[in-house]
Amino acid sequence: MEIALLQTDIAWGDKKVNLEQVEQLMNQHLGAQLYVLPEMFATGFMVGEGVAVEPVGGDVHRWMVQKATQKGCAIAGSVAVEENGRLYNRFYFVTPDGATWHYDKRHLFTYAGEDKRYTKGEDRVVVRYGGLRFLLQVCYDLRFPVFSRNRGDYDVAIYVANWPTARLFAWQTLLRARAIENQCFVLGVNRVGNDPANAYSGGTVALDPQGQTLAECRANEVDVARATLSLEALEQLRRSFPVMRDGDVFIL
Template identity: 50%
Template sequence: MNIILLQTDIQWQKPNENRTHAETIIDTLPQVDLVILPEMFTSGFCMTPSDIAEKADTDTLHWMQTIAEKKNVAIAGSVSVEDGGKYYNRFYFVKPDGSYATYNKKHLFTFSGEDKEYAAGDERVIVEYKGVRVLLQICYDLRFPVFSRNRGDYDMIIYVANWPTVRIDAWNTLLKARAIENLCYVAGVNRVGNDPGNSYNGGTVLLDYMGKTIVAAEDGLENAACGNIDIQILKDFREKFPALNDADKYRIIN
């Protein structure tokens, strides 16, 4: 599977401009299977969702479906949405035929007050696309390995993020840890630029199941990094090195 990780700057609370900007970049890209955008790519990491949240399954989702169909590509990223009177940081994974999966961020970033404005999801979401089973995760989820522990049910994790420069070493380290401990590919897509509270330098990367870099975006700049994952190579490695079979048995009690 060929994947583009789109490391963009995000204009603060300007969804139309951000969608247009992303589409302009996507139009210049080669044909691939999947394009991944950052967390809250239409607004930035905004803690006043009443100002920017979209109704569920409307503006940005329809835009993603249009892009997916036009380009024959899957497209992924998270958006602030209002659904049933609650706000969610919602990850959309949209396939070329317009079908889609959603994941509501489970681990809300209390340090910024996200837990006071958004409702937490409680479902672990895996989507299958072109023979690849993909676990959907958002930013702060990266710090909680139990929730994302591979039960033999996925091949790649996607983390979309607004992860600030001041904590970027944690981002770099934890992405590698998640790849190694779960014997899976990891795509981490972060933004660049500034919002009213933080600066961001990227760190967007695609890792293999040993934590080795397949491709990385250039830090501090908007750019698209294109890399390939091979599921057969992953399966062969898991058969030769069956560490997942030795994992501790447990269950999560909410």
Template identity: 45%
Template sequence: TGSVVIREEGRNYNRLLWMRPDGQCTQYDKRHLFRMAGEHERYAMGGARPIVELQGWRVLPQVCYDLRFPVWLRNRRLESATGGMDYDLLLFVANWPEPRRHAWRMLLRARAIENLTCVAAVNRVGRDGNGLDYAGDSAVLDALGQPLVELGRSAQVVTVKLDPAPLLAHRARFPAWMDADDFSLVD
């Protein structure tokens, strides 16, 4: 998965494309546009939160700056789902620069903990054409915000096998989602 600029009906979108093993593609248009870089002037805002099912996991894919918006990422009660919530894994593809490295790392942990979910986050490494450095810090976290994998500043490829049992056991022991306020987002 990754995100690319897509032009559709006269508007540009920062679109995450998820190609599934069966050949189907799910798309997610970035909801929160990074104003400090003028994204709100060049892109249209997305509005849907697609949940992709893969090998028994319900995955919510997101792009970069969306990480800063916990209401948008709120894992909602879903009685019919195993574990009682609408997703099990929060996936981020990102372009967070070195100066915001601390926020990236802390917000990933916060999203895992508050949503009782695993988090997989892939961030850029190296230097861009404007001389801005990217620290990487890609990671996979459990629902307690503890790292299962943490990568550094260099480009790396790792494989992580996630087991749903610890996630479901944690949700059963600590069902904070049952006390969460119900609300919906309205545009």
């Protein structure tokens, strides 16, 4: 599968500007079967007063459905959503036929007060698309390996984030750890630029199941990284080096 990871500079709270930027990058890098966008790609990571949220089926989600169907691709990224009076950091995965799966971020970033505004999700979500199985994860989830432990139920883990430069080493290290320990491809998509709280330098990368880099974006630049994910190569590795079969059995 051909994938494209979009490392954007998110304009604070400006959906129009951010969606235009994403569409321009997609048009410059046509032909991917899956485009992955950062966490809260349409607004920035908003957790304080004046959070820019949308209802279920709101403007950003409709835009994702429209572009996915027009371009014949899947689009993935997180959006701040209000449902039944509660806010969720919701990771949407939209397929070319307009179907939508979603995962609500489980591990809320208490250090920034995300837990005071948002409700944590409870369900682990794996999406089947194009012959691959994708585990959906958001930013801070990366620090909690038990929740993302591969139970033989996914091939690719996607982490979308607004991960600050100050902690970039942790981002880079943990992404590789998740790939190696779970024998899976890992797609880590971060942003660049600044918001009122932090500076961001990117670190967007596609990793193979041994933690090696398949493709990466340039630091501190709006950029797109493209890679090919081969299920055949993944299955061959799992057969020849059966780490997952030797793992511990547990129930979460």
